[in-house]
Amino acid sequence: MDMKEKLELLAKNSIELKIEGKETYKLGATRFGGQPDVPADFVWPTYEGESYDHVVKDRPLTFLAQFNCAELAQFDKEHLLPDHGLLSFFYETDTQCWGYDPKDQGCARVYWFEDMSALSAADFPADMEEDFKFPMVKIKMDSKYSYPSWQDFSEVFPEEKDYDAFDEVWAERMEDDSKEMENNSQLLGWPFVIQNSMFSECDLVTQGYYLGNGWIKIPKEIRQQAEDSACDRWVLLFQLDTVECDDFELMFGDDGLIYFYITKEDLAARRFDRIWLILQCY
Numbered sequence: 380m381d382m383k384e385k386l387e388l389l390a391k392n393s394i395e396l397k398i399e400g401k402e403t404y405k406l407g408a409t410r411f412g413g414q415p416d417v418p419a420d421f422v423w424p425t426y427e428g429e430s431y432d433h434v435v436k437d438r439p440l441t442f443l444a445q446f447n448c449a450e451l452a453q454f455d456k457e458h459l460l461p462d463h464g465l466l467s468f469f470y471e472t473d474t475q476c477w478g479y480d481p482k483d484q485g486c487a488r489v490y491w492f493e494d495m496s497a498l499s500a501a502d503f504p505a506d507m508e509e510d511f512k513f514p515m516v517k518i519k520m521d522s523k524y525s526y527p528s529w530q531d532f533s534e535v536f537p538e539e540k541d542y543d544a545f546d547e548v549w550a551e552r553m554e555d556d557s558k559e560m561e562n563n564s565q566l567l568g569w570p571f572v573i574q575n576s577m578f579s580e581c582d583l584v585t586q587g588y589y590l591g592n593g594w595i596k597i598p599k600e601i602r603q604q605a606e607d608s609a610c611d612r613w614v615l616l617f618q619l620d621t622v623e624c625d626d627f628e629l630m631f632g633d634d635g636l637i638y639f640y641i642t643k644e645d646l647a648a649r650r651f652d653r654i655w656l657i658l659q660c661y
Contacts, residue, residue, distance in 0.1 A: 382544045385536055386526055386552065392456040393525035393568020398444075398622050402515040407465055407495050409450050409520070411622060412513030415442045415467050416498040417490075423504050424488045428474035439504040440469035440488060441511045443619065444518065448491075451566070454522040459567060459614075459646060464493040468617055470637060470656065472511055472629070478657035479580065479590040487656035489616070489639060491649055516624045525568030526552050530576040534610050563636060564620045570638050571618060573659040581640045581655045582609035616641045616654060635660025 380388070402410045427437040445467040452462045460466070469488045476486040492498060503512055527535070529545055539545065563571035570577065582605040584590055588597050617639040622629040631637050638657045645653045 382539070382541070382548045385539070386532070386545070386548050389527050389532065389535060389569075391525045391568045392522055394451065394454045394566040395521045395523050396564040396566065397519040397521075397562070398516055398564055399624060400517040401624065402517040404500070404515065406500070407447055407498055409445065409447045409518050411444045411516040411518055412442065413515035414500040414503065415445055415469075416465060416492075417467070417501045418492060418494070418497045419499070421490075421501060423501065424469055424485070426471040426474070426476075426486045428471060428476060428483075428486060430473045431475075438471055438473055439507045439511075440486075441472040441513065443468045443470055443513070444617075446518075446566070447495075451520070454520050455567070456522055457567070461491060461493075461649060463495070464491055465495060465498065466491050466651070468619075468639065473508075475631060475658060476656070478655060479584060481584055481587050481589060483584075483656070487637075487639060487654065489641075489651040489654045491651050513622075513629065514624060514627050516622060516627075523568075524552070525565070527569045528572040528576075530572045530574075531569060531578070531610065534576045534578065534606070562620045563618060564622075565618050566616065568615060570615045571620075571636060573635060573661060576610075577638060577640065577657050577659075578609035578613045579605040580657060581613050585655055612642050612644070613640050614643055614646060615639075616646070631658050632660030 398411050407416055424440045425437045426440060429435045445465055448461045448464050448466055451460055467490045471486045476483040526549060529542055532545060533539060580590060594602055615638060618636055620636050635658055639654050641654045
């Protein structure tokens with residue numbers, strides 16, 4: 380196969396998210412921010428971590444967004460997500476964990492609430508600071524083809540070394556997508572990679588390996604297994620870019636993104652409690 384054929388072979392459907400403009404409350408609707416819709420027995424998740432000002436304490440996770448799965452269905456061309464219920468995403472935005480440490484587990488949570496009739500707007504925790512109560516923002520959705528970055532492409536085809544040839548073909552695929560450089564929030568598809576491919580990282584850190592000082596201490600056979608198979612086993616669930624609305628701005632690190640990953644097996648089994656989050660920035 381030539382470069383064009385290889386890239387086409389890897390094309391995936393993704394759900395493009397346009398997050399902008401004030402939203403008004405509607406029970407069970409897709410939106411960013413506001414109060415999440417949850418069942419009566421919902422316990423707001425917390426995470427104990429160290430913030431950038433070196434304060435260690437247990438903090439309530441920030442509610443990021445919720446998606447009405449019935450609304451998602453028309454854009455989910457590969458039928459990977461549930462077709463009913465509500466999918467909700469949380470992340471501790473004060474500590475902003477990077478995801479290279481097994482201790483980061485719990486800094487992000489995803490919930491799937493199947494019974495929409497049992498939901499109502501949750502009250503924010505009493506100890507949640509105002510800065511982490513985000514305003515409601517509209518989310519518009521559309522389906523589009525997604526192609527891998529060079530970092531992920533070279534994981535699938537390690538024998539390929541010609542970045543210039545890849546970049547030319549990739550640019551042809553993206554030239555009609557004028558929004559590609561504006562915002563990269565999406566569900567499913569290939570991630571918009573800033574630093575390095577994250578599939579192997581997810582695989583290794585969820586096995587208990589600390590990756591903050593490189594991969595030198597990881598047994599060679601374990602690392603090789605992750606590099607050979609992680610891309611086939613893990614998928615991007617949700618990718619969130621900077622969100623701006625009036626005087627509100629949510630940014631991850633230095634103009635970065637956060638990525639919720641899940642294995643294909645766990646996604647099919649709806650085990651959303653097994654996601655792993657990674658943050659990358661410039």
